[in-house]
Amino acid sequence: MDxxxxxxxxxxxxxxxxxxxxxxxxxxxxxxxxxLTILFFFPGMLYALYIVLSSN
Structure with a gap:
């Protein structure tokens, strides 16, 4: 991980x-x-972590 x-x-x-x-x-x-972040912070954070960890 860089x-x-x-x-x-x-x-x-x-x-x-x-x-x-x-x-x-x-x-x-x-x-x-x-x-997701505007509606509620936690789902937006989880989705962001998913995107960041799955990106190349």
């Missing part, structure tokens, strides 16, 4: 939409995470 992924995991814990944006760019994943 240092950029570790930093992205830390960002995913505090600012989930930013972590998804950094991992995948502006797209469907980022919009879904933004909606």
């Amino acid at each position: 240092s950029s992924k570790i930093v992205n995991i830390i960002i995913a814990l505090f600012l989930p939409p930013l972590a998804v944006f950094l991992a995948k760019g502006w797209g469907t994943e980022c919009i879904v995470d933004l909606i």
Whole structure:
């Protein structure tokens, strides 16, 4: 695991939409995470961690 992924995991814990944006760019994943974070923070955080850990 490289240092950029570790930093992205830390960002995913505090600012989930930013972590998804950094991992995948502006797209469907980022919009879904933004909606999840606005509705309730915890699902947005879990989705962001999933995206960050599954990205190449």
